[in-house]
Amino acid sequence: DAGVIQSPRHEVTEMGQEVTLRCKPISGHNSLFWYRQTMMRGLELLIYFNNNVPIDDSGMPEDRFSAKMPNASFSTLKIQPSEPRDSAVYFCASSNPQGASAFFGQGTRLTVV
Amino acid sequence: RKEVEQDPGPFNVPEGATVAFNCTYSNSASQSFFWYRQDCRKEPKLLMSVYSSGNEDGRFTAQLNRASQYISLLIRDSKLSDSATYLCVLGTSYGKLTFGQGTILTVHP
Numbered sequence: 001d002a003g004v005i006q007s008p009r010h011e012v013t014e015m016g017q018e019v020t021l022r023c024k025p026i027s028g029h030n031s032l033f034w035y036r037q038t039m040m041r042g043l044e045l046l047i048y049f050n051n052n053v054p055i056d057d058s059g060m061p062e063d064r065f066s067a068k069m070p071n072a073s074f075s076t077l078k079i080q081p082s083e084p085r086d087s088a089v090y091f092c093a094s095s096n097p098q099g100a101s102a103f104f105g106q107g108t109r110l111t112v113v
Numbered sequence: 114r115k116e117v118e119q120d121p122g123p124f125n126v127p128e129g130a131t132v133a134f135n136c137t138y139s140n141s142a143s144q145s146f147f148w149y150r151q152d153c154r155k156e157p158k159l160l161m162s163v164y165s166s167g168n169e170d171g172r173f174t175a176q177l178n179r180a181s182q183y184i185s186l187l188i189r190d191s192k193l194s195d196s197a198t199y200l201c202v203l204g205t206s207y208g209k210l211t212f213g214q215g216t217i218l219t220v221h222p
Contacts, residue, residue: 031208042214043157043200056209091156095208101147102210104156 002026004105006092012111018080021108024073025094033102034067034077035091043091049075082112116140117213119201125219130191134216136184136201145204146177148186150197151215157200160186191220 005024013019025032034046047057052069060067064083069075079086089109093102119136126132146163161168163175163184174187184201201213 033210035212043212045209045211048209050208055207093210095210100145100204101159101162101202104158106156 004092004094004103006090006105006108008108009106010109010111012113013082015083015112016081017112018078019082019086019110019112021077021090021092021110023075023077023092023105025075025092026096026103027073029094029096029103030072031095031102032069032075033091033093033095034075035093036088037091037107038088046077079110082110084112087111115214116211117201117203119213119216121214121216123217123219125221126191128191128193128220128222130220131187131189132191132218133188134186134199134201134218136186136213138182138184138201138203140203140205140211141182142205143203144206146175146184147202147204147210148173148175148184149200149202149212151200152197157212160199188218191218193220193222196220 007022030051032049035043037043046059047067048055049069067077089107091107093104095102117138148160149157150160151157161170163177167176172189176185196219198215200215203211
């Protein structure tokens, strides 16, 4: 089992640039989560999909953030334009069935300079 | 009030000690409960689920008190390898998982 796969592992970008983070959930899992982790705020849920449909996006900080899940095996989180305060580790996680514990990817460490 | 509250610690204990972490939650609709462990610069990983009757996995014991909206984790005979951040996690019936801020544990020789 390959687990949840995220790419890239590290991203350094300049303020104002577009950033796209990618996630491949575990095959057969129908729930997918995007989390952001910082020292100050801990793990924050940004958005949650079930069967490819966004269920709860109340954690998405602002319009600069968007997430898509075009099919059961792929999701993206896009930040446009990026700002230094977006610097964090972004985790993708998947689970099945609904309400079960989630498995995390290794995360993308984003630095916006 | 935060949905999930944990004492951030840090807890510094000697090897062999028993240590307990507590977590309170505000959403009475929470239906599933977990403890996760996160090592430095790694992803969170499931340590154990928490059941109403309480459950044990080796040196780890988890308890849930729905009436008081309180979860606990007890670690007996601490090992150096137990040093990590322990995260309390709640799940709702529609699948949302909410994490606490985490409690830092350091076990020293």
